[in-house]
Amino acid sequence: MEVIEEVVAERLIKPEPAWQVQLAGLLDLLPDSTARALKDAADATRHCRTGAHVTLAVGYGGRQEIVEALPAFREIDFLRALRNFARRAA
Structure with missing residues (x-):
């Protein structure tokens, strides 16, 4: 799960995001730190203006x-x- 957290922190959460992160799956099945990192990425990219989306399907x-x-x-x-x-x- 650390890999997910690192990728989210290093590549998805940026001041001018290239895409809007959307989440699919059951975050409750993940460790708290991983779920928090994913939620933070979705919140940080909510207002992305490029029109591009990436859906992360985890916790299935x-x-x-x-x-x-x-x-x-x-x-x-x-x-x-x-x-x-x-x-x-x-």
Whole structure:
């Protein structure tokens, strides 16, 4: 993770940034110092005027994505069951 912090500090955070840093992923899975460095880079480049963007996708794990998707599937199943119930009741 130190490599990420070094690259962010040395290459992304500059007085006149060349691109706007956007973050994707679960920063909570990262060490606090790495998450802070990434958030600082996103904040420091928020007003970049070049129109260029770089998205850093970090903190991804296949299992975590499945766990986060489950509530949406449960909601879909609930709505489907509710529709079926309403059809039978009509």
